[in-house]
Amino acid sequence: MLRSRGVHWWFLAPALAGLAIFRLLPILIALVGSLFGVSIRGDVRFVGLDNFVVLFTDPEFWASVRVTLLFNVIINPLQLFVALGLALLVRPPGRGIIAFRTVLVLPMSVSTALSAILFGLFLEKNMGPMNGLLEWIGIGAQPFYRDMYQALPTLIGVATWKGAGYWMLFLLAGLYAIPESVNEAAAIDGASRWQRFRHVTWPLMKRPMAFVLVVDTIANFLFFAPVYILTSGGPAGSTNLLMFQAYQAAFTHFDPGRALAISTVILFIILVFVAIEFRMFRPAEGS
């Protein structure tokens, strides 16, 4: 390390200012702002915890919490499972594997909003090719995101299409970190493919899998664009995720107190997961 005589502040100032203004300050605004309310005449006054009391006694809020929890309980293990399967499939070298890997990460470049629009068209009830296929093989057309029972699973499917390849990369990094010799030794000792997975790969993959599960959960608690584009929280509130609730409070009902109270709840949940992620984070030395 080198002594700098204060010059380091010139190097740090722009980035730290950016993080302070656009990351830290908004958190403070959410915490403080959630304690204020706007009256009908438009003046702002301190209301203490009133916004939270109103929020926590509002059945619509709890319905949204339930949908958000259901969404997360399904989507996070599902994405982890799919990502692990894909990582195991592309891990051993082989002909054309790099091409397959590239295809699997391709949805990373399709923005979340565009993926929602794409599947809005692909799964369109009357005209989309998916229903053409389902009719053709005899299952019959499905309403997908237009139905209160299918909307949430449809959003989960779209998000998994978009996200599985990205999470696969983290697990692939974990698989590459397992020395080839460990697997070979187990094979020579007569361990079957399943035994090697169960007793070699699985224990060594626990850490990367836990990491992906935590980071994925953080991302999915903030799931927004596909709800906004495809379902607007419906049908019948079946996709009314917390982030969309916060959006509606702020920009449909113009109730910043409620919006910031929901933001604070979301921030609190996220911070718990960030704390877990922070404890798990161990960058490799020197790379």
Place this chain on the structure above:
Amino acid sequence: MSGVVGEARGGPLRYGLLSVAAMVILLPLLWLALASLRPQAEIFRPAVEFGWATFIPSRITLANYAALVRGDFPRAVLNSTIVATATVIAGVLVNSLAGFAFAVFEFRGRTLLFALVIASFMMPFEAIVIPLYLLVNAAGMTDTYAALVLPEVASGVVIFLFRQFFAGLPRDFYEAARVDGASWFTIWWRIALPLSWPTVATSCLMLFLVQWDSFFWPVVAASGPDHTVVQVAIARNVNFEQSDWGGLFASTNLAVLLAMIPFLLLQRFYVGSLVSAGIK
């Protein structure tokens, strides 16, 4: 002996599963691309009678794309280009400066500040969109390019990647340059930054993808037509009872391709960085 060797070559099951996964990913994209080349009236029709015609157009036309020129789409592409370019350039400079300081200098509070930087990239931007909107609105900055660009410039993960790279360079490098009388700024600009080009490439793609993927923020912070970015412009035109299917298909497909091309060019750096960022 279906041992490790057989696994490395890969059986039909492995390639079968990979092909299914690749199909699931490519089929919707392919269908979108091919449908966007159909005449307006035929875009959806063959989907109803499922078969090859659902995917392969009988007549190919660029009319849907030509019609885009008259709408609001070119302006949205321009806005996205301005926003993405500004974010990428400012982001690489600002974050590599900070990464350089964390890697090279010794100063009080370094560990704590670096921990805050790492915590900041674990906290997704979407979590603070609404309070940030109130802040930007109070500053009178909504509906400006600055509102779209500035919040995405400082990036914890990019600072982290640059720090990792610069910390890996041999100390003598910097010391020799110091002895020769070069300023720290010159060392960063002339020596460190050019050497870090793989990290620069990764950072460019990361900053671009973050900006490209953001939706909640541009929807609320820049809703006026003068600053609408591509993904918001297309989402506004989504209306499943509409008549301009051609425009929707062509613009969506163009937007997909616009991001896919830089992604395919740079993804190997990106994948390499994710792997070496070393999550174990």
